[in-house]
Amino acid sequence: MTTPSAARLTREYPARYRLEGARCLACGEILYPRRLVCPACGAREFAVHRLSSHGVVKTFTVIHVAGSAFKHQVPYILAVVALEGGGTLTCELTDLVDQQPEIGMPVELQFRRIQEDGEAGVIAYGHKAVPR
Amino acid sequence: MRDVCIIGVGMNDWGELWDLSLRTIWTQAALAALADAGVDKVDAMTVGCMSGGLFVGQEHLGALLADELGMAGIPATRVESACASGGVALRTGFLEVASGLADVVLVTGVEKMTDCSNDEATAALATAADQEWEVFPGATFPGLYAMMARAHMAAFGTTREQMAMVAVKNHANGIHNPHAQYRRAVTVDEVLNGTMVADPLTVLSCSPITDGAAAVVLSDKETARRLAKGRPLVRIAGVGLATDRMALHNRADLTALNAVTAAAQKAYAMAGVTPEAIQVAEVHDCFTIAEIMIIEALGFVPRGQGGPATAAGETGLGGRIPVNPSGGLKSKGHPVGATGVAQAVEVTLQLRGEAGARQVAGARIGLTQNMGGTGASSVVHVLEVIP
Numbered sequence: 001m002t003t004p005s006a007a008r009l010t011r012e013y014p015a016r017y018r019l020e021g022a023r024c025l026a027c028g029e030i031l032y033p034r035r036l037v038c039p040a041c042g043a044r045e046f047a048v049h050r051l052s053s054h055g056v057v058k059t060f061t062v063i064h065v066a067g068s069a070f071k072h073q074v075p076y077i078l079a080v081v082a083l084e085g086g087g088t089l090t091c092e093l094t095d096l097v098d099q100q101p102e103i104g105m106p107v108e109l110q111f112r113r114i115q116e117d118g119e120a121g122v123i124a125y126g127h128k129a130v131p132r
Numbered sequence: 133m134r135d136v137c138i139i140g141v142g143m144n145d146w147g148e149l150w151d152l153s154l155r156t157i158w159t160q161a162a163l164a165a166l167a168d169a170g171v172d173k174v175d176a177m178t179v180g181c182m183s184g185g186l187f188v189g190q191e192h193l194g195a196l197l198a199d200e201l202g203m204a205g206i207p208a209t210r211v212e213s214a215c216a217s218g219g220v221a222l223r224t225g226f227l228e229v230a231s232g233l234a235d236v237v238l239v240t241g242v243e244k245m246t247d248c249s250n251d252e253a254t255a256a257l258a259t260a261a262d263q264e265w266e267v268f269p270g271a272t273f274p275g276l277y278a279m280m281a282r283a284h285m286a287a288f289g290t291t292r293e294q295m296a297m298v299a300v301k302n303h304a305n306g307i308h309n310p311h312a313q314y315r316r317a318v319t320v321d322e323v324l325n326g327t328m329v330a331d332p333l334t335v336l337s338c339s340p341i342t343d344g345a346a347a348v349v350l351s352d353k354e355t356a357r358r359l360a361k362g363r364p365l366v367r368i369a370g371v372g373l374a375t376d377r378m379a380l381h382n383r384a385d386l387t388a389l390n391a392v393t394a395a396a397q398k399a400y401a402m403a404g405v406t407p408e409a410i411q412v413a414e415v416h417d418c419f420t421i422a423e424i425m426i427i428e429a430l431g432f433v434p435r436g437q438g439g440p441a442t443a444a445g446e447t448g449l450g451g452r453i454p455v456n457p458s459g460g461l462k463s464k465g466h467p468v469g470a471t472g473v474a475q476a477v478e479v480t481l482q483l484r485g486e487a488g489a490r491q492v493a494g495a496r497i498g499l500t501q502n503m504g505g506t507g508a509s510s511v512v513h514v515l516e517v518i519p
């Protein structure tokens with residue numbers, strides 16, 4: 001149920017693999033992923049915008065009870081990350097060595113394996129945050 | 133618009149009901165509400181249900197349940213807004229009576245959550261969040277609320293103990309509710325030392341998985357007067373429904389529930405009241421932090437003061453503004469589609485003075501607040517006793 005189909009993963013490649021979003025030509029809002037209508041101003045014209053891979057943690061949690069796709073990973077840290085130049089996303093925060101997660105922590109997004117196995121046996125990739 | 137009254141209420145005993153099916157628990161609640169109202173026919177029916185499809189593999193609940201009640205033929209439909217499905221079903225029924233399309237409407241909510249595995253239930257609930265951009269990278273429902281809790285703690289100094297007090301209070305109230313799933317007290321220590329689900333939320337910070345149904349009968353004021361039998365008349369004085377950005381990460385302020393505030397403002401304006409006028413409230417405490425953020429969003433306490441106000445007993449029975457006298461989602465249980473309707477059941481009982489040991493003395497005006505997802509949908513009703 002939570003494991004995406006191969007078709008869906010393919011649709012999401014630009015955003016998930018290349019951090020490709022959109023910049024609203026009317027108001028400058030950064031959308032991630034792209035969509036057809038700007039949620040800030042309602043405009044419909046956009047330029048492709050590649051998100052910065054640098055950002056900060058806005059909030060986080062340590063998940064101890066997970067859904068089936070993430071069960072083998074618990075406990076893991078989940079965070080909301082605000083990126084430099086605009087765009088926010090929810091992702092795992094990982095690779096912390098002798099360090100506690102904190103709000104305001106500077107992080108960098110890295111391309112990682114997200115889910116081991118989709119419905120069609122496809123491995124799903126995306127971004128995770130690591131301290132920088 | 134015509135005045136709309138609640139003329140009958142009912143619910144079944146909530147819990148893990150392995151011996152009963154969705155259609156049976158729903159029918160129990162519907163029959164109780166019809167008997168309470170003193171009617172055996174209705175003009176139309178709504179069913180609030182988040183996911184009959186995922187929990188029990190059954191959709192098309194409007195027709196199924198009308199048939200089950202011996203009422204095949206009436207207009208009947210299922211209403212879905214995740215965990216706010218019940219509250220939105222109530223608003224849908226309100227609109228049918230207010231518009232004059234129907235005189236008597238049966239509003240119901242139901243969820244049968246224990247027929248599937250825990251993993252399947254968790255996955256079904258997670259469909260109320262953004263599947264592609266929250267659940268895919270690893271979010272769970274408790275995880276999203278835990279991130280709201282962290283943000284609230286950082287912004288206002290809200291503590292784990294203050295959050296735990298929400299669970300302590302609601303379990304203390306639920307002891308007095310014969311329909312509640314967990315009729316037992318819990319202590320701050322038990323909440324804090326429970327199994328961690330998503331830090332800082334422990335298992336006792338989260339509402340349970342529940343099988344349950346609830347129903348109310350709505351009518352126009354003239355019909356309500358005819359059927360009142362000397363009981364106080366309860367009118368739906370205000371209705372508000374609002375939405376927010378779906379994904380938590382797309383909201384500018386992670387410590388605010390903007391849809392709750394917007395829905396409340398609509399309901400307050402329609403009822404011609406301010407938050408200070410509310411004497412009893414049933415709110416959506418799906419997680420302890422949720423109740424703290426909700427009482428702020430409803431204007432019961434200033435921004436950031438939800439934690440201290442809870443710890444000071446302001447929201448307890450006998451406090452300044454009693455919140456969740458029924459036990460709330462925490463103790464009464466949270467069969468998601470039924471929750472919003474059960475809130476109206478409780479506030480109606482409170483306004484009629486029929487709430488027994490959990491009665492808020494002299495309550496004449498009350499409020500229900502139900503929400504879906506991390507607050508992307510919220511629906512508020514203001515109920516009042518009328519002469």
Ligand SMILES: [Zn+2]
Nearest residue numbers: 024027038041
């Ligand atoms: Zn724009």
